[in-house]
Amino acid sequence: MHLELEADVAIIGGSAGGVAAALAVLRAGKTAILSEETDWIGGQFTAQAVPPDEHPWIEQFGCTQSYRRVRDDVRRFYRDYYPLTHKARQTRALNMGGGWVSQLCHEPRISHLVFNAHLQPFLATGKLRILLRTRPISAAKNGDKIEAVTLLDENDGEKIIVRAPYFLDATELGELLELGEIESVIGTESQAQTGEPSAPSEANPLDQQSISYCFALSFHEGENHTISRPQSYGFWESYKADFWPARNLDWMQTHPITLADRHRSLFPVEGRDPWEALFPFRQILDPSHFEAGFAAPISLVNWPQIDYWLGPIIGVSDEEKQRHLEGAKGLSLSFLYWMQTAAPRHDGKNGGTGYPELRLRDDVVGTKDGLAKYPYIRESRRILAEFTVLEQHVSSDLRPEGAEKFADSVGIGCYRIDLHPSTGGRNYIDVGSQPFQIPLGSLIPQRVENVLPACKNLGVTHITNGCYRLHPVEWNIGEAAGALAAFCLETGESPRGVRNGAKRAEFQKRLELQGVELDWPRLHAV
Numbered sequence: 001m002h003l004e005l006e007a008d009v010a011i012i013g014g015s016a017g018g019v020a021a022a023l024a025v026l027r028a029g030k031t032a033i034l035s036e037e038t039d040w041i042g043g044q045f046t047a048q049a050v051p052p053d054e055h056p057w058i059e060q061f062g063c064t065q066s067y068r069r070v071r072d073d074v075r076r077f078y079r080d081y082y083p084l085t086h087k088a089r090q091t092r093a094l095n096m097g098g099g100w101v102s103q104l105c106h107e108p109r110i111s112h113l114v115f116n117a118h119l120q121p122f123l124a125t126g127k128l129r130i131l132l133r134t135r136p137i138s139a140a141k142n143g144d145k146i147e148a149v150t151l152l153d154e155n156d157g158e159k160i161i162v163r164a165p166y167f168l169d170a171t172e173l174g175e176l177l178e179l180g181e182i183e184s185v186i187g188t189e190s191q192a193q194t195g196e197p198s199a200p201s202e203a204n205p206l207d208q209q210s211i212s213y214c215f216a217l218s219f220h221e222g223e224n225h226t227i228s229r230p231q232s233y234g235f236w237e238s239y240k241a242d243f244w245p246a247r248n249l250d251w252m253q254t255h256p257i258t259l260a261d262r263h264r265s266l267f268p269v270e271g272r273d274p275w276e277a278l279f280p281f282r283q284i285l286d287p288s289h290f291e292a293g294f295a296a297p298i299s300l301v302n303w304p305q306i307d308y309w310l311g312p313i314i315g316v317s318d319e320e321k322q323r324h325l326e327g328a329k330g331l332s333l334s335f336l337y338w339m340q341t342a343a344p345r346h347d348g349k350n351g352g353t354g355y356p357e358l359r360l361r362d363d364v365v366g367t368k369d370g371l372a373k374y375p376y377i378r379e380s381r382r383i384l385a386e387f388t389v390l391e392q393h394v395s396s397d398l399r400p401e402g403a404e405k406f407a408d409s410v411g412i413g414c415y416r417i418d419l420h421p422s423t424g425g426r427n428y429i430d431v432g433s434q435p436f437q438i439p440l441g442s443l444i445p446q447r448v449e450n451v452l453p454a455c456k457n458l459g460v461t462h463i464t465n466g467c468y469r470l471h472p473v474e475w476n477i478g479e480a481a482g483a484l485a486a487f488c489l490e491t492g493e494s495p496r497g498v499r500n501g502a503k504r505a506e507f508q509k510r511l512e513l514q515g516v517e518l519d520w521p522r523l524h525a526v
Helices: 016-027 065-081 086-090 108-124 175-179 233-238 318-341 471-491 495-500 503-513
Strands: 002-006 009-012 032-036 128-132 134-142 145-153 159-163 166-169 215-219 252-254 261-263 283-285 298-301 358-360 409-413 417-419 429-431 436-439 451-453
Touching: 009 016, 009 145, 009 159, 009 471, 016 032, 016 065, 016 108, 016 471, 032 134, 065 108, 065 471, 108 128, 134 175, 145 175, 166 175, 166 471, 175 451, 215 318, 233 318, 298 318, 318 358, 409 471, 409 503, 436 471, 451 471, 471 495, 471 503, 495 503
Parallel strands: 002 159, 009 032, 009 166, 032 128, 166 451
Antiparallel strands: 134 145, 145 159, 215 298, 215 358, 252 261, 283 298, 409 436, 417 429
16 A cells, blocks of 8 residues: 655655755745654754754854744743743843854754744645655656655555655755666765865765764763663774774864864863863753753763764665664764763762763653664765855865855855764864855756755765755755745746746845845855
């Protein structure tokens, strides 16, 4: 048995970009189907449990209006339902967790609730259908178009066939590109191919950024929450990569920019730089913002120690993919067990080693094993696009006067070119970049006519993916893709025709009216 569904736009993948795409399609008066492999929509924000990585100006400008509404509603949720102190309640730009990585560190479940609230009116009117725990398994092609995508419902094992004039690939790994045999690239391009200074001398499809299974921890003075010793702990206890300064189970790591050895600690140590402490870095609940005794501090572990680089999960067999996913889970749990039992302490308590007070918060991420529902994905399969963004377009070293200006801009973003250690045995690549634009050409495949990227799978390289992969940029990519599909349905023009013809200015004006910023004021590099 199978179910057949139709909509104006089918969005395969409930990532952050997928949610933004769905909202853009629905607000344009079209119908949409949104599928998601896990039971939480929102991708980086939710199923991957990563607090938003954002640029320094995010509170003033530099994101779409719909993204700002999400940020505002996250804060509003805490003000409406949490016992905030008077001071916290009066703080306009409240950072609920107080984490240093973002001005909006918060619990992943709150993003999930906000995203669902934004979509709820369209569910009520039947304009939207969300298919949770479904993943794409095949695509029916007709020339240069996709006619249907078959999803597997993990709840009951049945198949769902989805038909639509337009399909958006909002999966974390670019799975629809592979199933639809849409020209794409994985891993690293060579310097000869792209001319990028930071690219390697030889291309390697299996050289991909590490993945991480994030998890949440709270700290409870005087308590013992030590987990059972993970099966793979013995391996990780002795493993050390040649390019890394110590074992993964260590406080030592590499500085991303300088590549110098860098000693970290769990909590601040008197007399040392407080920024070396890891727990405050991505703290998502700060007790000082709430009534006394309300909650213990909670931090989200997305630290270099849990970066898994022993093998890629794109372009390999399902068996190898699963082996590496399980390996990444084992690394995360082993690092937690090491912290609880063997890590040098900052305060000398407990004989100087181990933090048994750390409690794995399965309730925060909504899973039984306490790890995020999905690994943090830093790199996807990427389309071969009408236009590909290169390091030469955005690097601050190569473009000291500012990033390349794109006449076909459909949004903006800003982040360093930040690439984590890779499955090819390479350490960090972390290069400054200028505030940049998202060119429409990077959203249009070279051949296929009715499929658009809506996540990290646009026309970027392994290098420039490092600055186009963050939360507000992915959201803008998804929103632009959804708006483009709706615009094409309304006008009868193709995405390629919109970019290359008279309709482009009309489409860009529509984006601006919807609150999508197309260019930056004059700003410095990050």
